[in-house]
Amino acid sequence: MNVKISYQTLQLPPPHAFAYTLDLSFVNDEVQIAYELEFLNRDDISREEIEAEGFSENDDYKWEGTLGNEWASLLHESLQNIELEDESEDFNIYLHVEMSENGETRDGMVVLAEEWDYKLQELIQAIYEKAGIEKPLKMLIQAIAGNQRAFYEVSGSFEKRAARINKTEISWEALHDLMADIYTIDFDQEPVKSPTKDGLWVDPDGESGYQRFEDQAGPKAEDIKKRILQALEV
Template sequence: MEHAIRSVTIHYQTADIIPAPYSHHISFTATVNSKQELQTSFRIEYLDREELTEEEIESEGFTGDDDFAWEGTLAPAWTAQITRLLSRTDYHRAGRQPAESENWITVEGEADSVFSGSPRNHEEWEYLSQELMQAVYETARLEAPLRITYLKLEKDGSDRLDISVLFATRSIETLLSRPAGKKNGTLNWDTLNPVLKLIYTGDFLPEKAIQREPRQPGRYLEIGDGLWYELGVSLVNPPGNHRFLSHIEKTLDGLLNN
């Protein structure tokens, strides 16, 4: 049974084996206002960087100051999602210590009653934490929405699907372009995780990718980096997974016909 939340605090920290500059701690605190929005205070702090030089940090794609704090409002869709997740959450016994290889997460707050602890379904809460962080970055205009394009070029025509993943509103917008015309649509948010996980399972070869929108027949993906990856040429089966290309093609063709 779902119980509407009044407040929630999530603390997330990477596992002890995660080295700097990647190791970090996230703090997310929110109360629910009269519009069912989340009045949010967010902070991410990167850990254990004292012994790294600025050059070493930058070589891993970071800067010397990646800590970030923000206060603002997140959409009611996130209130509803946290409420749903709480309804199927129970907690480890008090005092349990995480394994060295385990990311650590705790949840506390108030719904019909006070709740607090380390959730047993920690992978779901970990994924939610990453989604909430992306929602904060978008709302704060620190990052743009994720955009993915699937282009299916054939001699007698082409199909193109532009997907915009809007974490700020927890929504997915699509634009399907075919010779007969264009059609706007949406995708269910729950389709996002398996599709993204499948896409990023592939072995991307930037040195073989195309820098301009392709014109030759083939199936292509553009994942926001400005490069077009052709299935079977610059996007290939990862080691040990010979079914990836057939699976990704089937999945993306399915989205075209959604």
């Protein structure tokens, strides 16, 4: 199977607006990938405006390489079952797929664009990890209650689609659910190196310091905290 995926943001202004293509070929137990990212409409703004948003003058990127069976099997099965339509009602993204297999071709706009958008973000994160641009996910958590203190290290490799809590393997889906709860907060407070106050303390990148979950998670903090603690006790 050979597949071309074309993606473009439709509502984002520069310097955030971007488009990318993914050319996929499935060979044995691997998927061969050509990835090309281009940022759009930056001629309309100044270099100072671009840099103020944390970008550089040229953030375009190209990569060619392979990912293993963890991605090859998932993508092959998902693409075989993908729903396509002639026109999309999604006003936020353009997501088009062309594919050919055994002499047959299909193309169209992706029906479940939001679901596929998330899946493709994970694929691109796996590419950046394989390329050495991004590190695997690592998060440190402490749960403090009086004199009791529990430590957890959550790790995940997008390239391998593998996750652990401390030394125990968990499913990729379990990592999804855990991260969805943890990232209900924005981690924008001043980090603490050695927390002492009772609560759930999260170091989102495993090296910058802890922030107290309850201080930022809003009125549902306790319910979410219970789910997180249950997920951590594997």
